[in-house]
């Protein structure tokens with residue numbers, strides 16, 4: 001049998017997985033199992049930047065960053081975790097730089113930083129009595145906090161971490177696809193994976209396992225996510241009866257390339273780009289009078305939807321424009337420094353974005369605006385963890401021994417109901433590092449526990465039956481229906497009626513899924529088999545997402561219920577936990593949000609008081 | 616916008632090989648309906664999803680940043696997700712696996728030899744000086760010196776377009792040299808001498824005959840041949856533009 005034994009098994013070789021591997025492999029035997037070659041991971045697609053209050057170009061503080069993160073998440077953020085994120089971010093950026101990451105530089109040789117939506121600092125000239133619309137009337141103003149390497153920051157992070165893994169001699173199982181977790185008496189003892197090139201099953205015996213499998217945007221029709229982002233880690237945990245947290249919060253990024261969903265980074269707007277409707281109006285003036293185009297993503301995506309519904313798309317179609325032409329930036333005085341820019345500057349700041357527009361739209365953004373529409377982008381929810389990456393069994397906060405999660409597949413939760421741009425990359429690094437440390441600590445404290453006999457048997461059965469069943473209908477029909485349903489009925493705006501319909505459609509697809517057969521019966525690189533197994537994961541995650549969205553009868557962050565348009569802190573100030581028990585719909589329960597309180601003059605107050613979220 | 620919505624038919628010819636069924640590779644043809652937005656990747660996946668599920672290919676990001684889907688498209692190396700069918704002149708589209716690496720199945724080749732060459736040039740920052748408490752300083756000009764080679768996504772389009780590599784797969788190939796260049800000219804790095812030594816080897820840079828295939832194949836527009844020339848020059852002059860001992 002293909003049996004392997006390592007103290008730590010890391011599933012996923014994106015930013016979160018490799019950061020954890022660099023930590024744990026310093027102390028204990030570690031292997032990374034990844035269905036893609038590490039450098040193919042979607043962390044490499046991240047464009048705009050990674051947040052940390054370095055104050056390289058203007059005064060900033062981790063406290064400002066924490067305030068923005070908590071407000072950006074519409075207060076559904078665990079505040080201790082958010083403070084850890086923002087404090088440790090600074091040191092993590094220096095660590096990445098020391099590893100060789102080629103950040104862009106300021107004139108004096110330090111790491112360059114740019115603005116991003118929702119990242120602010122207090123306005124030094126704020127005057128509450130000032131005339132609305134004037135500079136002094138804004139309580140907070142944008143700040144340059146996103147450290148970047150042109151518009152390929154994620155690419156540089158992924159490359160740098162992989163380079164360091166090579167240097168440190170980390171063991172990789174490339175193109176091994178995890179299919180199951182090995183759980184014994186409520187503890188994790190390893191994983192089952194298929195070697196894609198041969199079709200053979202392998203078992204990995206471990207003391208601690210990290211799920212770092214990334215996002216699952218592929219449950220929606222239009223997405224910025226790679227084909228490989230199918231949420232395998234969270235889905236497999238869910239099948240083992242473990243909860244999924246805050247699944248109803250799925251972020252739609254406002255500026256996806258029309259029809260294709262390819263992302264045009266928020267850095268476009270951070271560097272001064274402006275959105276226009278079909279009438280040539282800068283519509284964010286109306287929806288977010290202070291931060292305008294730099295309001296947070298959920299706000300911008302809803303604004304675009306509103307414009308489209310009101311018939312103000314471009315040429316009567318379902319898109320608006322994103323304009324990054326130097327003359328536009330100068331006309332609206334939106335450049336980061338306030339002074340004029342030229343097209344050469346724009347090309348240097350956003351080379352990849354410009355290349356995408358030229359390649360995929362046939363539009364030269366130096367000369368013309370780009371057609372955009374919201375695209376499914378980021379899962380705030382995922383496998384619940386504590387601040388050491390340890391997976392939680394239920395809303396009580398009890399941990400599952402030996403099981404960890406980090407990165408987009410996890411929910412710490414630092415993003416709450418809506419993530420700020422550049423806060424995911426820093427989440428990968430901060431909590432990837434913490435998970436790796438704690439996994440090593442745990443492994444050093446503990447002997448290998450007995451490995452069950454034939455833990456791969458259920459996986460083998462599932463594969464055998466898929467390969468032997470006759471093909472009743474093409475599997476892609478199910479995928480197409482799922483993606484359409486999730487996009488139309490569980491997208492930017494939701495209602496009871498549409499969510500109920502989505503629930504029933506997904507349940508129907510799950511029944512049909514059980515009868516699927518394949519055309520490819522081979523063992524070598526059977527991507528037909530893998531795509532169908534990935535679809536199974538997406539269907540389970542769709543089920544959990546819709547159930548959590550149905551249960552939350554309020555609007556908060558990225559979850560927008562037209563039938564319950566307001567935030568309801570008396571009933572829904574809590575993290576949803578969707579848990580599956582046997583067949584049928586999951587149950588949804590709630591866990592308290594971690595709120596930091598302060599004692600002053602014998603009175604208890606909250607450090608981050610709940611506010612109505614306005615930009 | 617210059618995108619066209621017009622739908623047309625296209626013949627897709629794919630070089631197929633399944634080690635469990637075929638003795639040797641053979642061509643198969645498919646008729647596919649395409650529109651002006653379709654990438655070559657979309658066309659191939661239309662076949663895989665709606666006509667023949669047994670077709671094997673790698674892909675992930677679908678917008679030219681992950682490096683998964685390098686293949687020969689109408690005889691020229693490229694990423695299937697970065698070539699739009701509307702830019703292809705003919706109504707026949709042929710795709711086949713990149714050359715010089717063993718074919719595993721259909722469009723999928725064994726990437727291990729490619730990654731082994733990459734790893735052989737020590738593609739990581741070497742600097743044992745204790746780091747400062749904040750970032751190491753680097754001027755914008757020093758940073759710009761190696762910017763081009765940081766763009767590499769390890770797709771292998773260049774190496775598998777290189778005639779000397781086709782002739783002898785022990786040659787490290789242009790991608791590995793680009794990644795050595797990335798560090799040799801980084802003012803923070805101290806490993807240039809070792810890397811130049813490795814590349815001075817019989818399988819190193821001198822294998823390159825400056826045919827420029829690699830540069831035109833690179834989907835990231837990296838000036839591959841120029842990077843190789845710069846490495847050769849550094850080897851001959853010992854000059855990398857800064858003193859790594861300070």
Ligand SMILES: Cc1cc2nc3c(=O)[nH]c(=O)nc-3n(C[C@H](O)[C@H](O)[C@H](O)COP(=O)(O)OP(=O)(O)OC[C@H]3O[C@@H](n4cnc5c(N)ncnc54)[C@H](O)[C@@H]3O)c2cc1C
Nearest residue numbers: 012013014015016035036043048178214407408422424425
């Ligand atoms: C286009 C785009 C731009 C973005 N830009 C930014 C930005 O500028 N700033 C920012 O902060 N965030 C950005 N984000 C978000 C951020 O990039 C992602 O959230 C983050 O990179 C996810 O990293 P990860 O390590 O969790 O997963 P990934 O990098 O997605 O890696 C997942 C890994 O899991 C492996 N895997 C998955 N399933 C299995 C399985 N079954 N078995 C084995 N291995 C498996 C894969 O092979 C892969 O190695 C962007 C996202 C997108 C899509």
Ligand code: SF4
Nearest residue numbers: 777823824826827829
């Ligand atoms: S320039 Fe050199 S490396 Fe590039 S293809 Fe030609 S021979 Fe190969």
Ligand code: SF4
Nearest residue numbers: 767768770771773833
């Ligand atoms: S240099 Fe260009 S063609 Fe070669 S591997 Fe890198 S990105 Fe691909």
Ligand code: FES
Nearest residue numbers: 675677681682696
């Ligand atoms: S699929 Fe990622 S480069 Fe083409």
